[in-house]
Amino acid sequence: MSTLKIENLHVKVGEKEILRGIDLEIKTGEIHAIMGPNGNGKSTLLSAIMGHPKYIVTDGSITLDGQDVLSMGVDERARAGLFLGMQYPQEIPGVTNSDFLKAAMNARREEPISLFKFIRTLDKNIEELDMDENLAHRYLNEGFSGGEKKRNEILQMKLLQPKFALLDEIDSGLDVDALRVVSEAINSMRSDDFGCVMVSHYERLFELVVPTHVHVLVQGQIVMSGGYEVIEKIDHEGYEWVRELGIEIHQEEEKQPILLESCGKKEQLKHDK
Amino acid sequence: MINDILSSKFYLVLKNGECIDSHLPDRVFYQDGLLKFENQELLEVQVVYILETQQEFQIDIRIAKHCQIQMIETKILAKDAVLHKNMYLDENAQVHIFSENQSDNSRSIENVYLAGYALCQYGFAELSDHHFEGVYHYYLDGEGADVKVRMAILSKQDEDKHYEVLIQHNRPHTYGQMDNYGVVKDQGRLIIDGIGTITKGQHGSASHQTNKIMVFDSSCVAGANPYLYIDDFDVKASHAAGVGKMDEEHLYYLQSRGLSKKQAMHLITYGYLKPVVEVIDNEMLKDRFEKALSKVGA
Numbered sequence: 001m002s003t004l005k006i007e008n009l010h011v012k013v014g015e016k017e018i019l020r021g022i023d024l025e026i027k028t029g030e031i032h033a034i035m036g037p038n039g040n041g042k043s044t045l046l047s048a049i050m051g052h053p054k055y056i057v058t059d060g061s062i063t064l065d066g067q068d069v070l071s072m073g074v075d076e077r078a079r080a081g082l083f084l085g086m087q088y089p090q091e092i093p094g095v096t097n098s099d100f101l102k103a104a105m106n107a108r109r110e111e112p113i114s115l116f117k118f119i120r121t122l123d124k125n126i127e128e129l130d131m132d133e134n135l136a137h138r139y140l141n142e143g144f145s146g147g148e149k150k151r152n153e154i155l156q157m158k159l160l161q162p163k164f165a166l167l168d169e170i171d172s173g174l175d176v177d178a179l180r181v182v183s184e185a186i187n188s189m190r191s192d193d194f195g196c197v198m199v200s201h202y203e204r205l206f207e208l209v210v211p212t213h214v215h216v217l218v219q220g221q222i223v224m225s226g227g228y229e230v231i232e233k234i235d236h237e238g239y240e241w242v243r244e245l246g247i248e249i250h251q252e253e254e255k256q257p258i259l260l261e262s263c264g265k266k267e268q269l270k271h272d273k
Numbered sequence: 274m275i276n277d278i279l280s281s282k283f284y285l286v287l288k289n290g291e292c293i294d295s296h297l298p299d300r301v302f303y304q305d306g307l308l309k310f311e312n313q314e315l316l317e318v319q320v321v322y323i324l325e326t327q328q329e330f331q332i333d334i335r336i337a338k339h340c341q342i343q344m345i346e347t348k349i350l351a352k353d354a355v356l357h358k359n360m361y362l363d364e365n366a367q368v369h370i371f372s373e374n375q376s377d378n379s380r381s382i383e384n385v386y387l388a389g390y391a392l393c394q395y396g397f398a399e400l401s402d403h404h405f406e407g408v409y410h411y412y413l414d415g416e417g418a419d420v421k422v423r424m425a426i427l428s429k430q431d432e433d434k435h436y437e438v439l440i441q442h443n444r445p446h447t448y449g450q451m452d453n454y455g456v457v458k459d460q461g462r463l464i465i466d467g468i469g470t471i472t473k474g475q476h477g478s479a480s481h482q483t484n485k486i487m488v489f490d491s492s493c494v495a496g497a498n499p500y501l502y503i504d505d506f507d508v509k510a511s512h513a514a515g516v517g518k519m520d521e522e523h524l525y526y527l528q529s530r531g532l533s534k535k536q537a538m539h540l541i542t543y544g545y546l547k548p549v550v551e552v553i554d555n556e557m558l559k560d561r562f563e564k565a566l567s568k569v570g571a
Contacts, residue, residue: 078531
């Protein structure tokens, strides 16, 4: 059994403190759901665990089976068994999926995988995820629909077999059928050797992938932890009840000027960079 | 060295203006600086240009109507040598060329003329280890002529490279596209001038270009200059140019899957330059290009 332990984690972006003392312990065999209003630190938590250079840890610790994760580079964290399924996966022109996936699989192996085994494993997983059979030859995420990108993240998770997967709104952009396929893929990973942290706004994902633990993250802190009943409460009542705990909810939706015919989400992302 | 280069069944090796070795198919001829293709079967032919001293050499290549050629050319030009090359594509000729460069500090001046509905796809792997100047001009002289140029350029150490790529539309309904990609590292210098010209009356034509240079070090010098000269209203034209560092988010994404920074940089650089080999379907060529890319050292 492995344990990912986060203690008193404080993280800032630029001069702004986003996480203000997160404590979380995830063991393999567990699935943790993190919910909370927009802009309160859910994605920041996952990105900080993975080591995105934009997120600066100012206090606290993250350990994986006692090993200091914060002293590891991004690639070392991945090789140690962490995986981040990203909300907005990068499009990388010229790099084919197969070249990338092979390199990623080999990064965690002492002996390179044989071409035959690689193709067989890839084809099997592509079929299970109901993906485009030409995917291997397409450039990494380039020209992929939102749903295809998310499925490609899950494909990578299945191929890399991490100890802990951090899935950041993996259900956004998925239609009903795709959500079912992705949920089945996550469920197929469930074992005593696999732990998962999922961030989502929607109960539907958690109906299909039932979490063992549920946390509510508001204002950079976990304000409540429990079981599935917390998801049902949020689904019925939203987050207004959090105020009763004496916590102000801050919805981070900074308005940006957006031109007609442009994608609002992309413009927001550009601004975030 | 020649044996390492030759991989095709048919080839022509020109050294200091003389043919020193050749095996050409029926109805393909070479004599006194003129290479003629009159065979309409799909052919793969390799041409090697060697200039061992400071000298100038001119070759004309004529491709007859309906010929389909896949050509692999290798330039090995000595210091201060100049290669002049004129290529003429007759109507409906189709030519795919992959050009690799192993030259010293030298120049290559090339003009390609396309008649009606001729098609030319040209991929340049400019990975030589010295200064170089390339002037590559394409003239769309027949209606429906179509040219696509793709360049992969590396300038490293103190190499100074300059490329001028011109696509000039002299007839209506012609199509020109160039995608010039460069990588500069160490104290390397690279200037790319992309020029798209649509002359008056050439309605229905399209001229597109992308010039991108990725710089690795602060001491690099790079310039990507797009020029569009449009003298007709009913045309499509676009240009994009950029010089910048490798995208940090791309690096992060690959590293988050366990690739080291060096592996991630290599994969991104390889992907950035690799599409140049896709003009020709030849596995050996792809392997050779991949090995040559190790010079990038990313």
